[in-house]
Structures are given as C-alpha cells and as structure tokens.
Amino acid sequence: SSELTQDPAVSVALGQTVRITCQGDSLRSYYASWYQQKPGQAPVLVIYGKNNRPSGIPDRFSGSSSGNTASLTITGAQAEDEADYYCNSRDSSGTVFGGGTKLTVL
Amino acid sequence: EVQLVESGGGLVKPGGSLRLSCAASGFTFSSYSMNWVRQAPGKGLEWVSSISSSSSYIYYADSVKGRFTISRDNAKNSLYLQMNSLRAEDTAVYYCARDRLTPDSSSFYFDYWGQGTLVTVSS
Numbered sequence: 001s002s003e004l005t006q007d008p009a010v011s012v013a014l015g016q017t018v019r020i021t022c023q024g025d026s027l028r029s030y031y032a033s034w035y036q037q038k039p040g041q042a043p044v045l046v047i048y049g050k051n052n053r054p055s056g057i058p059d060r061f062s063g064s065s066s067g068n069t070a071s072l073t074i075t076g077a078q079a080e081d082e083a084d085y086y087c088n089s090r091d092s093s094g095t096v097f098g099g100g101t102k103l104t105v106l
Numbered sequence: 107e108v109q110l111v112e113s114g115g116g117l118v119k120p121g122g123s124l125r126l127s128c129a130a131s132g133f134t135f136s137s138y139s140m141n142w143v144r145q146a147p148g149k150g151l152e153w154v155s156s157i158s159s160s161s162s163y164i165y166y167a168d169s170v171k172g173r174f175t176i177s178r179d180n181a182k183n184s185l186y187l188q189m190n191s192l193r194a195e196d197t198a199v200y201y202c203a204r205d206r207l208t209p210d211s212s213s214f215y216f217d218y219w220g221q222g223t224l225v226t227v228s229s
Contacts, residue, residue, distance in 0.1 A: 030212060030213055030214065031208075031212050031213040032213070033213055033214065033215035033216070035151070035216075037151075042201055042219040042220065042221050042222055043143075043151065043201070043216075043219055044219070045215055045216060045217050048206075048208065048213050048215035048217075049208040049210075049212060049213040049215075050212065050213075052208075054217065084150075086150065086151050088151075088153075088214075088215065088216070089214070090214045094153065094165055094167060095141070095153040095156065095165075095214070096153065097143075097150060097151040097152065097153060098150075099150050100150040100151070
C-alpha cells in the first residue's frame, strides 16, 4: 500500500517562515493536497494541485513539489496557523493521507 | 453554500452494525464523487471509501474491505456508509468529503468536508 511520510511536529516563531514536508512515491505522479485541522474541527483544504489555494485561504500558504517530496510553506506564520496539517495523494492502491504534522507557532 | 451533514453515529457493541448518512446541499450532488474519511481519537486522518458520481466505481481501504459498504442516492442527495462487524479500532469521527480532480488530472483533493459523526465501538 502507498504511504506518505510527514514529520510529526514542527515549530515556527511568529512571523517567520515554515516548511512542512510530505514524502511518498505517489507524489512522483500526482501533486499533494494539503489540509489544516484545528482541534475539534473538520479538516480544511489549504493547497491543491501545483500551487492552488481555495477561496478564503491566505496567500501566505503555498505549495511546491520536487521528486517524491511535496512541501507546504507558510510565509509569515500567524498564531491562528497553529494546527495539524495533513498531506494527501492517490495512486493505484487508493487514497492516502500523511500521518500529520503538528505546527506550533511560538 | 455547499453543506455536508453527517448523521447516524453512536455507541455500538463489537460485532454490531451502524449506518451513517451524509446529506448534501448547495451543489449538484449527482455530479461529484464522494468519500468517507475517518479519524480515530487523537490520531490522523484515514481514508475509508469512495464512490463515483453514478456509483460505477467504488473503492475501500483494506482495513474496512468486506465489512463496510458505501452507497449513494442521487435523488435524495445523500451518501451512506453501512458498517458491519464493527471492531473497537473502528472507533472514530467519520467525515464525508466531496472529491475533486484538477483539470489537468495532476491532483486529487477533498474540497468540502462535513463536521463529522462519532462512532464508538465498545462493550
């Protein structure tokens, strides 16, 4: 079965830039999508495709990809960005999520 | 406004059954593939099952294959998940989510999610 690997936890100082990464073989064929989830809430799509943001998502969120690694970058992190972030992709085996990265904004 | 509202969760004994529903509104339900995604307490997201717009294509995670059945009723704008032979490890919040594909087919994503319904499997 396919897998996507994320660092369990990342921290960033308020206003600084942070990159959250996701690795997996399926990312060689498809761009990842990224979801933000705050405690007690449903996930929210923040990035999809090559680097697309849904309406309402701040432009400090961006996505990139290289080889088998996808990255979500937050430029100028805000306190409200503290959350869990999940990557997601799909291949012939099915749909898979990364294990999630807990982002702490210091 | 797109809305997805799950219902049907609750407490069930191991080996029991439960049927979840997801009521969709604000979009043409019959035009979209739909999914169930679950999240065990304190854990990450796990994709459970997907169904194409006309029910022609159905997929399951290995962890639920043979026990869960996804279905939809486009006339009622509703998605369902029949869960049989439930186990303690099926305890989770179950979300329904709308499936999308970028025009160049380079990325799959879930653009709308419901608020989830909690399923607890315990004796």
